[in-house]
Amino acid sequence: MTSSDKILGDQRRDLLVKTLKQATAPISGRKLGEMTNVSRQVIVGDVTLLKAMGEPIMATNRGYIYMHPQVEPKKIEKVIVCSHTAEQTEEELNILVDNGVTVKDVKIEHPIYGDLTASVMVSNRSEVQNFIQNIQQTNASLLLELTEGIHLHTIIADNEQEIENAETALRKAGFLVE
Known part of the structure; x- marks a missing residue:
């Protein structure tokens, strides 16, 4: 060139x-x-x-x-607190997308660096699988590994019912911190 x-x-x-x-x-x-x-x-x-x-x-x-300005109907965003092992990440993400929510990001509070946020942007099982494969192929660490499993997700849904359903399913799996 x-x-x-x-x-x-x-x-x-x-x-x-x-x-x-x-x-x-x-x-x-x-x-x-x-x-x-x-x-x-x-x-x-x-x-x-x-x-x-x-x-x-x-x-x-x-x-x-x-990131285009939203022209679609207003979505609902909520931050939830979760806790689980790194091995349970795929299960957690699948629970969320199976209930119709998009997982926008993951956040942790690091003792030295303060709040750390990383984009996740998964809305279906195929995207979850690609996300997990990228983590495995790059041998990257998950943010939750820095905080003994505690982390936050910003989730996006079309309506409150999808958020409530996702929270209920996370609660049942033992992942939701309340």
């Missing part, structure tokens, strides 16, 4: 925003790099700059997404 093949600076970042706005699924940094003829690391820097400029871009375990 020669430097004339690269899309440079502001033009590249404009193209990234346009591409992410039009995307219907996350796009990996590698794919964005291939599209603009730069390295994934350059894309990481570009996304950091775009976020600093106020662009609502979120990094997920499957790539970057542009």
Whole structure:
């Protein structure tokens, strides 16, 4: 690749925003790099700059997404507290998505770093399975491992009944902390 093949600076970042706005699924940094003829690391820097400029871009375990303003009916968000082992993570996530909720993120309170939040963004069993496979393939640690299993999830649902059903199922499994 020669430097004339690269899309440079502001033009590249404009193209990234346009591409992410039009995307219907996350796009990996590698794919964005291939599209603009730069390295994934350059894309990481570009996304950091775009976020600093106020662009609502979120990094997920499957790539970057542009957070469009909600035009769909208002969703309900609730933060719940859970506790379980790392081995029970897939079961917990499946309980939540089986009850119609999206698991937006996971949060812990770290004694040194304070609140730590990571995107999860799973809405169905297939996405849960991909999430778990990514954890296993990368040998990454789950945040709950830093807090003896205690963690919070922001969950999103279409209505209160879905949230109540999810909480009931988590309670029954012994995962909900009240």
